[in-house]
Amino acid sequence: MEPTEQMEQTIKLVAIDVDDTLLTPDLRISLPVQQAIAQARRQGIAVTLATGRMFRATLPYARQLDLDLPLIVYQGAMIKDSATGEVLLHHPVPQDLALEVFDFLRSEGLHVNIYVDDHLHVEKVGEEALGYMGLARVPATLVRDQRRLLEGALPTKILAIGEPERMAALVEPCRQRWGDRLYVTRSKPFYLEFMNPWSGKGSALAFLAERLGISREAVMVIGDSYNDMDMLEYAGLGVVMGNGPEEVKRHAGWVAPSNEEDGVAAALCRWALTEKADT
Numbered sequence: 001m002e003p004t005e006q007m008e009q010t011i012k013l014v015a016i017d018v019d020d021t022l023l024t025p026d027l028r029i030s031l032p033v034q035q036a037i038a039q040a041r042r043q044g045i046a047v048t049l050a051t052g053r054m055f056r057a058t059l060p061y062a063r064q065l066d067l068d069l070p071l072i073v074y075q076g077a078m079i080k081d082s083a084t085g086e087v088l089l090h091h092p093v094p095q096d097l098a099l100e101v102f103d104f105l106r107s108e109g110l111h112v113n114i115y116v117d118d119h120l121h122v123e124k125v126g127e128e129a130l131g132y133m134g135l136a137r138v139p140a141t142l143v144r145d146q147r148r149l150l151e152g153a154l155p156t157k158i159l160a161i162g163e164p165e166r167m168a169a170l171v172e173p174c175r176q177r178w179g180d181r182l183y184v185t186r187s188k189p190f191y192l193e194f195m196n197p198w199s200g201k202g203s204a205l206a207f208l209a210e211r212l213g214i215s216r217e218a219v220m221v222i223g224d225s226y227n228d229m230d231m232l233e234y235a236g237l238g239v240v241m242g243n244g245p246e247e248v249k250r251h252a253g254w255v256a257p258s259n260e261e262d263g264v265a266a267a268l269c270r271w272a273l274t275e276k277a278d279t
Contacts, residue, residue, distance in 0.1 A: 001032055001055065002075070004211075009211055010045060010217070010218050010236075011028060011045060011218060011219075011220045011236075011237070011271060011272040012044075012045060012214045012219070013022055013045070013046045013047075013048070013208075013209055013212060013218060013219045013220070014040060014046070014047045014048075014212045014219075014220045014221075014222065014268070015044055015047075015048050015049070015050040015053055015072065015201075015205050015219065015220075015221050015222070015231060015235070016047065016048070016049055016050065016057060016221075016222045016223075016264060017049075017050055017201075017222060017223035017224060017225070017228050018049055018051040018061060019053070019105065019135070019187070019188070020188075020224045020241065020243060020244075021216065021222055021223055021224045021228075021241050021259055021263070021264060022049065022061065022222075022257050022259075022264055023061075023259065024101055024259055024260060025259070025260060027135070027137070029061060029065065029193070030184040030262050030263040030265070031255070032173030032262040033262055033264045033265045034064075034065065035207065035265070036113065036265035036268040036269060036273065037065050037264070037268065038065075039268075039273055040089040040268055040272055040273060041066075041067075041133075043272075043273060043274060045272055046072060046212060046214070047065070047067055047069065047071075048067065048069040048070065048072060048208065049061065049062055049067065049071050050071075050072035050076070050201045050204070050205060050221070050223075050228075050231060051071075051072065051073055051075075052073075052074065052075045052157075052185075052187040052191075052193060053073055053074075053136060054073060054074065054115060054118055054136065054138060055071060055073045055074075055078065055080045055118050056118050056265075057136040057137060057138045057140055057225065058071050058073050059071070060137070060208075062081065062082045063082070066242060067082055067126060068083050069081075069082060069208075069212075069224055070082065070088050070208060070211075072201055072205060073182045073198065074115065074156045074157045074195065075157065075183070075185060075187070075193060075198070075199050075201060075227055075230075076093070076194050076195075076199045076200045076202070076203060076205070077090065077091045077156050077157055077183075077195045077196055077199035077204075078090050078091075078156055078199040078232075079207065079208060080081070080223070083107065088207075088208075088211070089204065089207055090154060090156070091195070091196035091199050092154035092156050092196060093154065093155050093156070093157070093158060093182070093194065093195060093196055094154075094181075094196070095150065095151075095154060097178065097181055097182055097194075097276075098150045098155050098158060099147065099150050099151070099183060100255060101158050101176075101178070101182070102114075102146065102147055102150055102158060102195050103147075104177075105160045105173075106147075108160075108162075110160040110162050110242055111126065111128035111129065111161045111162070112146060112158065112159070112160055113129075113132060113140075113157075113158070113159040113160075113161070114146055114149060114150065114155050114158055115156045115157045115158075115159070116149065116153045116154070116155050116156065119141050120132075120133075120136075120138055120139070120140045120141060120158075121140070121141045121142075121143045121146060121149055122140045122141070122142060122143070122146075123141060123142070123143060123145070123146050124142075124146070125142060126262075128161040131161075132161065156195070157193060157195050158193070158194045158195075159191055159192070159193045159194070160191070160192045160194075161190055161191060162190060162192070163190065164189035164190050167186060167189065167190055167191065167192045168186075168189070170192055171184065171192065174192070174194075178194075178269065180197055181197055182194050182195065182196070182197055183195040183196065183197050183198075183199045183200055185200075185226060185227040186225070186226050186227065187225055187226075187227045188225070193227070200230045201223075201227065201231040201233075202227060202230030202231040202232075202234040203230070204231075205219065205221070205231045205234055205235070206234055215236075216234055216235060216236055217236040218236060218270060219234070219235040219236050219237075220235060220236065220237045220238075220239065220271060220273075221235035221237070221238050221239065222239045222240075222241070222256065222263075222264055222267050223236070223239075223240060223241070223244070223248075224240060224241040224242060224243060224244035224248065224259070225240075225245070225248060226245070226247075226248060227266055228240075228248065229248060229251050232248075232251045232252065233251060237253045237254065237271055238251060238253050238254075239252060239253065239254050239255070239256050239267040240252035240255050240256070240257050241255075241257075241258055241259055241263045241264075242255060242256060242257050242258035242261065242263055243258040243259055243260070243263075252253060254267065254270070254271065256270075
């Protein structure tokens with residue numbers, strides 16, 4: 001939906017992506033962004049985070065912002081309350097498909113992350129795992145046999161790490177192979193992620209908005225990447241960061257400055273806030 005001047009009076013829920021949107025490149029929330037979010041909440045606007053991150057990797061930022069809403073995590077495969085820890089929605093990967101995906105990724109020689117019960121499981125702590133752990137700021141559980149783990153558990157998500165060109169080349173073949181049986185997306189150029197087909201930030205955001213009694217027209221989304229596109233299309237106003245790919249920007253109602261230029265604060269001030277944030 002194209003934005004209108006009237007929207008700045010009607011936004012009731014804002015969902016913000018985390019990496020490359022809320023966070024600066026050094027994984028901080030800038031002061032202007034913190035102030036704009038605080039002002040939105042004082043104004044009565046509900047604010048949540050919608051991310052591919054684990055819940056435990058998202059919660060510290062929610063606490064820093066004093067958010068008290070359920071958080072959309074694992075690309076929408078889970079919604080978990082930031083205050084109580086109650087799981088409101090969880091769509092794990094079916095076991096047969098999890099094993100099939102794992103065998104395929106292993107045959108491709110890719111590093112694989114497996115997420116079970118909000119814990120990260122890896123078979124080795126090499127360059128890929130260390131890079132991911134540094135970005136997510138979560139520890140990894142070392143397991144001897146990931147396939148055996150999958151034989152006894154339902155994962156929330158499976159993630160492969162590889163060179164961006166290779167990950168890009170694998171997206172469409174994986175979507176063709178698993179069709180509607182899995183949700184396949186990329187959150188960063190070197191990540192390829194597999195979730196339950198009922199996952200997706202858009203469907204999770206629709207669930208949360210309905211639970212809060214808020215219409216989609218009153219929802220504003222701020223994101224930057226391919227995994228944000230379904231919620232950008234769902235929302236009354238979809239904002240894409242200036243650092244996002246051009247393909248994603250084509251789905252925007254408005255393009256904000258980059259995450260290095262306090263784009264989230266600019267979007268909130270332009271479309272949601274009726275008063276200036278504190279300075």
